[in-house]
Amino acid sequence: MNVDRRDVLKGFGVAAAGAVVAGVLPDAASAHGSEEEGVAAPPVSDRVRQWAMVIDLRRCDGCAGLAVPPQCTQACNWSRLVPDGQQWIEVYEPESGHLPSAGSHFLPAPCMQCQNAPCVNVCPVGATFHSPEGVVRIDQERCIGCRLCMAACPYDRRFFNWGEPLQIPDAAAAPYDVETQVPAIEGTVMKCDFCTDRTRAGGMPACVEACPRHAIYIGDLEEGIATNGAEMVEMRELLIQDGVQRYKEDLGTEPRVYYIPGHGELAGLDDAAMANGHHEAPSATFMKDSLEWPWENIQSYLASLPAAEGGTAP
Amino acid sequence: MSAEAPTRPADIEDVTLAPLARPSKAFRLFATGLLVVIGLGIYAYSIQLRRGLSVTGMATTQDKVMWGLYITNFVFFIGISHAGTLISAILRLSHAGWRTPITRMAEFITVVALAVGVLFPIFDLGRPDRMLNVLRFGRWPSPILWDFFAIATYFVGSVMYLYLPMIPDLATCRDRLAGVVSRQREHMYRALSLGWKGTPKQRRSLASAIGLMCIIIIPVAITVHTVVSWIFAMTLRTGWNTAIFGIYFVGGAIFSGIATLIVVMAVLRRIYRLEDFITDRHFVNLGYLLAVFALVMMYFNISEFVTAGYKLEGSEPVYLGQIFTGSFAPLYWFYVVAGLIVPILLVTVRRTRHVRGIVTAAVLVDVAMWLERYIIVVASLKVPQMPYASPARYFPSWIEIAISLSALAFFALMIAVFTRFLPVMAMWEVREHATDTVTTEPIPSRVPSPEVIPS
Numbered sequence: 001m002n003v004d005r006r007d008v009l010k011g012f013g014v015a016a017a018g019a020v021v022a023g024v025l026p027d028a029a030s031a032h033g034s035e036e037e038g039v040a041a042p043p044v045s046d047r048v049r050q051w052a053m054v055i056d057l058r059r060c061d062g063c064a065g066l067a068v069p070p071q072c073t074q075a076c077n078w079s080r081l082v083p084d085g086q087q088w089i090e091v092y093e094p095e096s097g098h099l100p101s102a103g104s105h106f107l108p109a110p111c112m113q114c115q116n117a118p119c120v121n122v123c124p125v126g127a128t129f130h131s132p133e134g135v136v137r138i139d140q141e142r143c144i145g146c147r148l149c150m151a152a153c154p155y156d157r158r159f160f161n162w163g164e165p166l167q168i169p170d171a172a173a174a175p176y177d178v179e180t181q182v183p184a185i186e187g188t189v190m191k192c193d194f195c196t197d198r199t200r201a202g203g204m205p206a207c208v209e210a211c212p213r214h215a216i217y218i219g220d221l222e223e224g225i226a227t228n229g230a231e232m233v234e235m236r237e238l239l240i241q242d243g244v245q246r247y248k249e250d251l252g253t254e255p256r257v258y259y260i261p262g263h264g265e266l267a268g269l270d271d272a273a274m275a276n277g278h279h280e281a282p283s284a285t286f287m288k289d290s291l292e293w294p295w296e297n298i299q300s301y302l303a304s305l306p307a308a309e310g311g312t313a314p
Numbered sequence: 315m316s317a318e319a320p321t322r323p324a325d326i327e328d329v330t331l332a333p334l335a336r337p338s339k340a341f342r343l344f345a346t347g348l349l350v351v352i353g354l355g356i357y358a359y360s361i362q363l364r365r366g367l368s369v370t371g372m373a374t375t376q377d378k379v380m381w382g383l384y385i386t387n388f389v390f391f392i393g394i395s396h397a398g399t400l401i402s403a404i405l406r407l408s409h410a411g412w413r414t415p416i417t418r419m420a421e422f423i424t425v426v427a428l429a430v431g432v433l434f435p436i437f438d439l440g441r442p443d444r445m446l447n448v449l450r451f452g453r454w455p456s457p458i459l460w461d462f463f464a465i466a467t468y469f470v471g472s473v474m475y476l477y478l479p480m481i482p483d484l485a486t487c488r489d490r491l492a493g494v495v496s497r498q499r500e501h502m503y504r505a506l507s508l509g510w511k512g513t514p515k516q517r518r519s520l521a522s523a524i525g526l527m528c529i530i531i532i533p534v535a536i537t538v539h540t541v542v543s544w545i546f547a548m549t550l551r552t553g554w555n556t557a558i559f560g561i562y563f564v565g566g567a568i569f570s571g572i573a574t575l576i577v578v579m580a581v582l583r584r585i586y587r588l589e590d591f592i593t594d595r596h597f598v599n600l601g602y603l604l605a606v607f608a609l610v611m612m613y614f615n616i617s618e619f620v621t622a623g624y625k626l627e628g629s630e631p632v633y634l635g636q637i638f639t640g641s642f643a644p645l646y647w648f649y650v651v652a653g654l655i656v657p658i659l660l661v662t663v664r665r666t667r668h669v670r671g672i673v674t675a676a677v678l679v680d681v682a683m684w685l686e687r688y689i690i691v692v693a694s695l696k697v698p699q700m701p702y703a704s705p706a707r708y709f710p711s712w713i714e715i716a717i718s719l720s721a722l723a724f725f726a727l728m729i730a731v732f733t734r735f736l737p738v739m740a741m742w743e744v745r746e747h748a749t750d751t752v753t754t755e756p757i758p759s760r761v762p763s764p765e766v767i768p769s
Contacts, residue, residue, distance in 0.1 A: 086377075094701030118549065122548060124456035124458035124462075125447040125450075125452065146440070147440070148456070148458060151546075152548070154699055163367070164365075188440060
């Protein structure tokens with residue numbers, strides 16, 4: 001089942017339409033206070049979205065074939081204002097099996113949003129917790145910076161602001177938002193948050209949107225649909241693929257990120273260019289080291305502007 | 315009380331009360347030196363407060379080695395706190411008469427080591443300003459909460475256990491130091507001795523209180539270090555994820571605790587001229603205990619490494635590789651050779667079984683146990699959990715080193731201050747067991763129990 005991307009957004013947009021219905025039904029409206037997100041418009045029904053990701057490793061070539069750094073990470077860095085050096089979604093390049101010349105494959109790793117999350121279990125102050133949508137959140141205004149959650153995370157998916165994080169003035173001055181983790185706060189932990197502010201608004205996480213190979217699906221386990229930005233599919237269609245697994249399944253952490261095994265063999269094959277018989281060189285190098293965090297450049301640019309106040313540069 | 319005739323060349327009261335009356339020049343010099351080191355640490359911490367944990371070596375490890383020297387010191391100091399209370403309580407319960415001149419020192423070490431140890435999680439916090447969130451929002455599923463309450467309980471218990479047997483001695487201070495020390499000190503001794511007169515009723519109450527505290531403090535002490543280990547063992551990390559950690563930490567704690575007691579004993583004996591009371595026999599007896607715990611540690615290490623090394627599950631080859639032959643090998647083999655084997659030899663070979671040999675063994679054990687704590691904390695964190703190529707490198711910054719050294723100085727200074735204002739030996743207990751301390755053979759059966767103190 002392939003659906004147009006517009007339908008996907010419509011699908012997620014049902015929430016907005018339903019809000020109107022809920023408005024005329026007092027019971028439904030009152031039953032739904034604002035969730036932990038503190039949004040103005042209450043959700044449509046009693047159904048709470050259960051976000052999950054499916055990453056199709058058959059399509060992921062770490063963007064090596066495109067000769068660019070992994071675009072999921074790059075888009076995440078920019079759009080989530082990720083502090084210098086942190087990679088909330090990081091593309092690893094593990095060896096494929098132990099046979100000689102088996103080569104390697106690419107493994108994009110966002111926060112796994114474990115349902116039995118070791119980080120949530122060990123937090124002494126309840127600063128990291130599950131949202132009703134199954135996303136692990138961090139309240140950086142409560143976090144004491146003990147880093148036990150980082151020690152507990154088996155996926156290295158938590159990052160610490162060791163010093164005052166470099167950020168653009170607008171972000172630094174913004175009122176703190178637990179959902180977007182802006183502004184970044186010194187001495188606290190940060191991580192991938194599944195961009196729930198974007199998905200609620202009918203959009204997609206930055207990494208899903210940016211993936212040029214459409215390898216990442218964001219889905220709702222409750223409704224059973226998922227999208228990679230190019231098509232909308234039933235969740236079960238993805239999850240019944242051979243060998244679908246969650247990373248380190250045997251640890252019992254119950255992640256919300258699923259992987260369809262592969263080694264990038266389908267990367268770019270559904271592009272229009274591919275249909276015309278063009279094929280990118282598979283030997284291109286993985287450019288993870290060229291990832292950028294623009295904050296320093298932005299700051300020095302802003303500093304170079306003659307008049308800081310009022311923005312009236314001559 | 316003080317009317318009792320001295321049974322040995324030096325009178326216990328004269329010797330014990332001398333440093334309380336007037337500080338020696340050496341004491342002032344020593345304390346000043348320690349204050350300088352502490353000042354350096356305070357300066358380093360002020361930099362860390364200003365610039366955050368970015369000034370530590372941990373910040374350069376791409377979030378991989380998120381704990382380093384501070385947590386190592388935390389485990390180490392909480393460990394040596396076992397010197398006191400546990401050793402003193404066990405010796406008291408087993409009616410080991412030779413314990414009497416050393417129990418007070420051991421109990422000082424406990425209280426001071428705990429006070430120093432709890433500073434390190436605070437040094438390690440990214441947001442020390444939010445420290446009290448642990449009380450405001452504390453949640454029981456977190457091992458940090460367990461730690462907080464276990465250590466707090468142990469601290470209160472240890473202070474009580476230090477204080478109770480000191481009451482008769484404080485009364486002696488009150489009586490004998492009147493007019494010798496400052497007014498405030500006189501008031502302090504008077505208030506703290508709670509009107510002790512040594513009446514039969516008072517003695518009975520004290521004996522039962524001490525007896526009760528002995529029994530309560532042992533499970534509390536064991537709990538504390540078990541719970542400290544659970545900070546690590548409650549994670550899924552290779553090296554930490556093992557059931558042996560609780561007892562392993564308790565064993566290591568007692569081991570390093572005995573070693574610290576021997577070192578402190580040697581220093582205080584020299585400074586305060588306690589040779590008549592703290593004899594070779596005390597060193598030899600504690601040396602034997604040290605050797606026994608070296609064997610216990612060997613047993614734990616073998617149990618741990620053989621069960622993991624036989625199967626080599628998951629990342630175990632990486633973990634064991636870096637310990638046995640990799641970047642931690644020099645530290646680990648130092649621990650094995652200088653921290654376990656050499657101390658056993660020093661204690662068991664007759665030629666080296668003297669004070670100097672045993673103190674050497676104790677110093678080696680303390681250094682080795684610190685290294686072993688460091689390996690526990692850092693080696694596991696360096697095992698890659700994700701498929702990345704090069705493992706993280708951690709080297710502590712000068713800030714971390716300065717703060718650690720100043721904590722050691724603070725430890726020494728607190729011991730010095732304690733012994734400057736409070737009697738360093740349990741005078742009344744030494745007196746009760748007077749016949750025992752001059753003999754060289756243990757005579758457990760003749761020693762009256764502390765619960766039955768003759769009046």
